[in-house]
Amino acid sequence: MNDAYIIDAARTPRGIGKAGKGALSELHPQRLLAQVLEGIQQRNDLNTAEVDDVIVGCSTQQGKQGCCVGRMAVLDAGWDTQAPGFTLDRFCGSGITSVNLAAANIMSGMADMNVAGGVEMMSYTGTLKGDSLVIDGGNPHLRDIHAQPHQGICADMIATLDGFSRDELDALAVESQKRAKHAIDNGYFDKSVLPVHHLDGTLALDREEFPRPGTTMESLAELKTVFSQFMDLPIDGSGETFNQLVARAYPDMKINHVHHAGNSSGVVDGAAALLLSSKEYADSQGWKPRAKIRAMATVAGSPTLMLNEPVPAAQKALKKAGMTLNDIDLFEVNEAFSVVAAKFIRDLKLDPAKVNVNGGAMALGHPIAATGSILIGTVLDELERRDLSTGLITMCTGGGMAPAIVIERV
Numbered sequence: 001m002n003d004a005y006i007i008d009a010a011r012t013p014r015g016i017g018k019a020g021k022g023a024l025s026e027l028h029p030q031r032l033l034a035q036v037l038e039g040i041q042q043r044n045d046l047n048t049a050e051v052d053d054v055i056v057g058c059s060t061q062q063g064k065q066g067c068c069v070g071r072m073a074v075l076d077a078g079w080d081t082q083a084p085g086f087t088l089d090r091f092c093g094s095g096i097t098s099v100n101l102a103a104a105n106i107m108s109g110m111a112d113m114n115v116a117g118g119v120e121m122m123s124y125t126g127t128l129k130g131d132s133l134v135i136d137g138g139n140p141h142l143r144d145i146h147a148q149p150h151q152g153i154c155a156d157m158i159a160t161l162d163g164f165s166r167d168e169l170d171a172l173a174v175e176s177q178k179r180a181k182h183a184i185d186n187g188y189f190d191k192s193v194l195p196v197h198h199l200d201g202t203l204a205l206d207r208e209e210f211p212r213p214g215t216t217m218e219s220l221a222e223l224k225t226v227f228s229q230f231m232d233l234p235i236d237g238s239g240e241t242f243n244q245l246v247a248r249a250y251p252d253m254k255i256n257h258v259h260h261a262g263n264s265s266g267v268v269d270g271a272a273a274l275l276l277s278s279k280e281y282a283d284s285q286g287w288k289p290r291a292k293i294r295a296m297a298t299v300a301g302s303p304t305l306m307l308n309e310p311v312p313a314a315q316k317a318l319k320k321a322g323m324t325l326n327d328i329d330l331f332e333v334n335e336a337f338s339v340v341a342a343k344f345i346r347d348l349k350l351d352p353a354k355v356n357v358n359g360g361a362m363a364l365g366h367p368i369a370a371t372g373s374i375l376i377g378t379v380l381d382e383l384e385r386r387d388l389s390t391g392l393i394t395m396c397t398g399g400g401m402a403p404a405i406v407i408e409r410v
Helices: 029-044 067-077 092-107 140-145 149-164 167-185 217-221 242-249 279-285 308-320 340-345 368-385
Strands: 005-011 053-057 086-088 113-121 204-205 268-277 292-299 330-333 392-393 401-409
Touching: 005 029, 005 279, 005 368, 029 067, 029 113, 029 268, 053 067, 053 092, 053 340, 053 368, 067 086, 086 092, 092 113, 092 268, 092 292, 092 368, 092 401, 113 368, 140 308, 167 217, 167 340, 217 268, 268 279, 268 368, 292 308, 308 330, 308 340, 308 392, 330 340, 330 368, 368 392, 368 401
Parallel strands: 053 086, 053 113, 330 392
Antiparallel strands: 005 268, 005 292, 113 268, 292 401, 392 401
16 A cells, blocks of 8 residues: 655635625635645646546535535636546535545555645525525434434533533633634744635735634623524424424433533634645655655444544544554644533543644634645644644544544654
């Protein structure tokens, strides 16, 4: 089996994901991702005619994000028409899965050089009209087998079952904001972040737009829980409420609602891409690989609780790599909700100082299918900055899944 190497990682800053308000919200999703592809090409003098594939995660593939945004962004970036592209959806995990597939193709010997990443314009997807607030597509047969509540309700269910208090989860959110501010102030993201421009060439955004560095425990205490307000809502045309849906699987559960806007991931726009190749192709181009893919894994579990799989995903990836938790220098677990990171740290008995060291999605935002690719680049940059060796990245996804990847600097 060949080794797969990360040559470069680039991304946009994350813009507030509200139509007409966020700095990126007027851009087309294809154009947003294309600007990252342009940056990857220019930074590496990339011969785009030799790209074996461009693998792009995008979760809401409708309207402007439909029509195979991966291939369309390749064309929009002005790459050679011989460069193919496709689009995949593993909900929030799409940006890790795209990288894992790109690496697997290189490891198998079927590709020499791939680009992988993701894009999500939540300012756009928030304007789309849907018939259901759940992810089962309104399928009554599936719903009879597996009740799948809104992810925020799942987070509150897990906090209830595992005994996490609001204060514990708020404290993690405050720490995320502090770490993000420190990272931004000290330029820790500068290596990967590319400025984004409007069609007329004017600057759209060159910095993170979402963080709220003044967040305190006191300011979070003033926020109302969000998902308690969902419980009596009809979830689709059937008229069933979230209370009834939860009761299908947990008839006796009294949910302690603890998540709110401050300790949940932020709604943002963003895109990211990584350049991967074999060692032989890298040598032929004069590239110096930055990291090697040590292992990849994907697991699945309860679709009702939905968010619990990062721990087993990390364990599976470590087993495939022949490593232990002690072999990992830095961990990144997406802060979809505070309880996800809290449970990951507690269940694996990790030193919190090694997890999400530059803040996470509670501070910086979570552009769904782009986030996984962003996190891989973030860990790689930080390993280099600290002169450390290994990183593990994982995240929960809708439907009760989690991809994971272990990288090692070279």
